Amino acid sequence: MVFQGSSAAISHTGKVRSNNQDSGYAGSNLFVVADGMGGHAGGDVASSLAVHRLESIDHPFTSPPEAEKALTEAITDAAAELSDTVKIKPELAGMGTTVSALMMVDEYAVIAHIGDSRIYLFRDGALTQITTDHTFVQKLVDSGRITPEEARYHPRRSVLMRVLGDMDDEPDLDTFIMPTQPGDRWLLCSDGLSGVVDDPHTSKTLAQGLAPGRTADQLLKQALDGGAPDNVTVVIVDVGGHHPVFSGTPTVVGSASNPDGVDVPAARPGRTSWLHPNRQAANEPSHFEPAAEYLEELIEEDRRRARNRRIGWIAGLVLVLGLLAGGIFAAYQWTQTLFFVGADENTVVIYRGIQQDIGPISLSSVYEDTDIRLSSLSDFTRERIEQTIYAGTLDDARRIVDTIAGTEVNR
Structure with missing residues (x-):
């Protein structure tokens, strides 16, 4: 049909x-x-x-x-x-x-x-x-x-x-x-x-x-x-x-x-014309x-390409992780140039770092215990200390402590 x-x-x-x-x-x-x-x-x-x-x-x-x-x-x-x-x-x-x-x-x-x-x-x-x-x-x-x-x-x-x-x-x-x-x-x-x-x-x-x-x-x-x-x-x-x-x-x-059938001129490699300039x-x-031996070369070349691709991915991953680790380390180092005043159980303390934490990781540590007891402070000052006071530099932190000591201690 x-x-x-x-x-x-x-x-x-x-x-x-x-x-x-x-x-x-x-x-x-x-x-x-x-x-x-x-x-x-x-x-x-x-x-x-x-x-x-x-x-x-x-x-x-x-x-x-x-x-x-x-x-x-x-x-x-x-x-x-x-x-x-x-x-x-x-x-x-x-x-x-x-x-x-x-x-x-x-x-x-x-x-x-x-x-x-x-x-x-x-x-x-x-x-x-x-x-x-x-x-x-x-x-x-x-x-x-x-x-x-x-x-x-x-x-x-x-x-x-x-x-x-x-x-x-x-x-x-x-x-x-x-x-x-x-x-x-x-x-x-x-x-x-x-x-x-x-x-x-x-x-x-x-x-x-x-x-x-x-x-x-x-x-x-x-x-x-x-x-x-x-x-x-x-x-x-x-x-x-x-x-x-x-x-x-x-x-x-x-x-x-x-x-009229297909014209079959002898091949002329690289022939160009004004209609197709530079189009070899x-x-x-x-x-x-391809011949069989060429296929073997192709297979081996493909294996090399696959290996190189894997190596490239691994190298790129290592580079990204390295840059990420370097960035994290640099950021951490920067935080350790800062100070703030806060409370540690019963006393006023100068801390190095910043007030924030990243999960279980603390970005601050005790730098100096002033021995100023929280019980000697007014309620207002004690509340401010417990909420922490940003200082910036160590000198600024010590000036804040001196101010607290001069105005609050033995009121």
């Missing part, structure tokens, strides 16, 4: 890169996002080849397992096509692409995924990431070594562990089948969106219930407002709903939408798949 619902696809170069290496597809039953990698010449070729190979299986299937098999075979064929292309054009060696594909079969969604593009499901007001990123930092998150928030800003977040490339004719795909229902909103996107717009803002946009095209436009605008350092591709798929159903003409966006990074790959 042909999918009953509506969809939209949109792709943008972003604000930094000089070409769009993403490709997107929204058809009758099939929806795809592919994020190419491999520099100026390779990424757009890889994503375009993958989308066009998958486009050939956009038709109804009799069962979800049949669709799952077709997706797996099509993506594997795309990997072989990448290898054949590199044999003809060696300058493209090392190119690859992520692939996140969604096939609708009756009441089921069939998913195939490799890389770090993402598929989300928005259902009953909750946004859930359905696919798992095949990245180095995701492995760190899964092992509990860093938090998801730390992963968003990790310096190695673009290191892919799995990708559809020209070096592997049998890509390691994630494929699975899950039920879907009317009212579900599916979001497929490259990391140009998910790496800039966080899940709460994405969820809020999807919750507005606008048509897929307007929803995709709003998500793209948020990515651009956030700087859009990478290409941005968004595909929205609504199951059922009140918006117009699929028109019969698939939507192809990004590099795959070039009607615009032609550099947004992702790369």
Whole structure:
């Protein structure tokens, strides 16, 4: 049965890169996002080849397992096509692409995924990431070594562990089948969106219930407002709903939408133009798949970063505690330069410090017992002494005592 619902696809170069290496597809039953990698010449070729190979299986299937098999075979064929292309054009060696594909079969969604593009499901007001990123930092998150928030800003977040490339004719795909229902909103996107717009803002946009095209436009605008350092591709798929159903003409966006095919010039590192002055990074790959020995170096580097982070926290805590202790000691020392006159059981006493206490800690001590008995004082003077009289300096305290002795003693 042909999918009953509506969809939209949109792709943008972003604000930094000089070409769009993403490709997107929204058809009758099939929806795809592919994020190419491999520099100026390779990424757009890889994503375009993958989308066009998958486009050939956009038709109804009799069962979800049949669709799952077709997706797996099509993506594997795309990997072989990448290898054949590199044999003809060696300058493209090392190119690859992520692939996140969604096939609708009756009441089921069939998913195939490799890389770090993402598929989300928005259902009953909750946004859930359905696919798992095949990245180095995701492995760190899964092992509990860093938090998801730390992963968003990790310096190695673009290191892919799995990708559809020209070096592997049998890509390691994630494929699975899950039920879907009317009212579900599916979001497929490259990391140009998910790496800039966080899940709460994405969820809020999807919750507005606008048509897929307007929803995709709003998500793209948020990515651009956030700087859009990478290409941005968004595909929205609504199951059922009140918006117009699929028109019969698939939507192809990004590099795959070039009607004349993707131009494949030899890569020219550091190329700039008057449109993109001093933007060498615009032609550099947004992702790369490292060799095994490089991953070992990354793991060791991450261990060093974790150790350094712990050392930094400990050093910072020690510094704060040291400053706090120093401040407390300095404050205490200052209090010991002050004096006041008070009572100690039966006599008038000069105290060093201040009248306040901090819990069980006294900030004053007896400095000098005057031997003036409280019983020899008038009621008014004795009450004042018992309430303490601030003096400031030792000389001031002694003058207060002399005054008491001269006027009150032996009245």
